[in-house]
Amino acid sequence: MDTKKTIQTLERLVAFDTVSSNSNIELIDWSANRLEAAGAKVFVQHADEPGKANLFATIGPQDVPGIMLSGHSDVVPVAGQAWSSDPFTLTERNGSLYARGSADMKGFIACCLDMAPRFASAKLAMPVHIALSYNEETNMRGMRQLAAHLKAAPVRPLACVIGEPTMMQVVVANKGAAIYRARIRGFSVHSSLRDQGVSAVEVGAQIVTHIVALQRRLEGAERHDGFEYPFTSVHAGMMSGGTAHNITARDCEVLFEVRALPGVSAAQVVAQIRQFCERELLPPMRKVSPECSITVEEVLDAPGLDERGNRNLAQAMMPLCNCAQPGRVSFGTEAGMLQEIGVPTVVCGPGAIKVAHQPDEYVEISQLGLCLDFLESLTVGMERGTLGALASSAGAG
Numbered sequence: 001m002d003t004k005k006t007i008q009t010l011e012r013l014v015a016f017d018t019v020s021s022n023s024n025i026e027l028i029d030w031s032a033n034r035l036e037a038a039g040a041k042v043f044v045q046h047a048d049e050p051g052k053a054n055l056f057a058t059i060g061p062q063d064v065p066g067i068m069l070s071g072h073s074d075v076v077p078v079a080g081q082a083w084s085s086d087p088f089t090l091t092e093r094n095g096s097l098y099a100r101g102s103a104d105m106k107g108f109i110a111c112c113l114d115m116a117p118r119f120a121s122a123k124l125a126m127p128v129h130i131a132l133s134y135n136e137e138t139n140m141r142g143m144r145q146l147a148a149h150l151k152a153a154p155v156r157p158l159a160c161v162i163g164e165p166t167m168m169q170v171v172v173a174n175k176g177a178a179i180y181r182a183r184i185r186g187f188s189v190h191s192s193l194r195d196q197g198v199s200a201v202e203v204g205a206q207i208v209t210h211i212v213a214l215q216r217r218l219e220g221a222e223r224h225d226g227f228e229y230p231f232t233s234v235h236a237g238m239m240s241g242g243t244a245h246n247i248t249a250r251d252c253e254v255l256f257e258v259r260a261l262p263g264v265s266a267a268q269v270v271a272q273i274r275q276f277c278e279r280e281l282l283p284p285m286r287k288v289s290p291e292c293s294i295t296v297e298e299v300l301d302a303p304g305l306d307e308r309g310n311r312n313l314a315q316a317m318m319p320l321c322n323c324a325q326p327g328r329v330s331f332g333t334e335a336g337m338l339q340e341i342g343v344p345t346v347v348c349g350p351g352a353i354k355v356a357h358q359p360d361e362y363v364e365i366s367q368l369g370l371c372l373d374f375l376e377s378l379t380v381g382m383e384r385g386t387l388g389a390l391a392s393s394a395g396a397g
Helices: 003-015 025-037 102-121 141-152 191-196 200-218 266-288 311-321 335-340 365-384
Strands: 041-046 053-059 067-072 091-093 096-098 128-133 159-162 171-174 177-185 233-241 251-259 293-302 327-329 345-347 362-364
Touching: 003 102, 003 365, 025 041, 025 053, 025 102, 025 128, 041 141, 053 102, 053 141, 067 102, 067 365, 096 102, 096 365, 102 128, 102 362, 102 365, 128 141, 141 335, 159 335, 177 200, 177 266, 200 233, 200 251, 200 266, 251 266, 266 293, 311 345, 311 365, 335 345, 362 365
Parallel strands: 067 128, 067 159, 159 345, 171 327
Antiparallel strands: 041 053, 053 128, 091 096, 096 362, 171 345, 177 251, 177 293, 233 251
16 A cells, blocks of 8 residues: 555544643544544543543454454653754654654554455454553553443454554563552651651652562563563652651652563562561551551553463464564553453554554554555455464463
């Protein structure tokens, strides 16, 4: 396919300011109209929070499982970043297209939308599904909601390809992505009477120190050499609290993340932090004041993608994009949520993850061409039935 039309589609998609704190409804409605015009049956799933929605479209037979192509519609903020051009205006320079979301991951979405008429004209024995989610960059609530709908549906997708930027190479495993917040309530007194108070900031510092020690222990536990950093990781990214240098801080928050290897539960790691708080920190705090407390709450817990559940699917997809060796990545995706409901999933999309979230994010035009070629090969395989035998046992292995 000619990439010129896809570039025009991408130009329109990046013009929608779908930073996660904003609404994505305009993009969803525009995409729904494009897909309906191509003959798709479109379901728009509105979120509990206003201004947010998922889209799930089906092209082809409605009563048999098909291949799902999935992308998230939201992007990360641009505030505080030094861009060379307007981040919401697609700008071409030296064969690359610059804009927020061009790689992560509106380039893939543009390719899927432009392929919709081709999907519709093909004689498909199984359908193609196109899914767009909301809030992947924050709490992944969109895919949680869509996965629950698909799990309860009479017919759920047979397999899924998520188009996160992988330079069009098939990724079979990614680490989980979990975020937790520790809230500490201390007891405020003048610092000259510090023995009569509890500094929430100092307690927070003890939690961070424990997290650092826990990371060292994790480096002696399970190892997976397929990842750049081959261990489960835990990292304290933010800490805030206190009001003055001469007051024991009443409140403090520590935001930390766990990136667990496939098959490892982030909750198991967090349980060790909770136990440390309960056994070591809270007793002396409450001796000073019963008002003191520590709560550790989940912000997000997205499971990793386990390659043991998608080997046959990977073998079916790799020849379609000239991928010689499947990859493993440390960044989080929505793939594990689909794997949890029995939909084998791989990750494969245009662009490079290294430019995602950065100023002057870009996707190469050549990468869009490779993505369109992949989708065309996928369509031909579904027309000829050569994909069906492998995909029908997509999760085996």
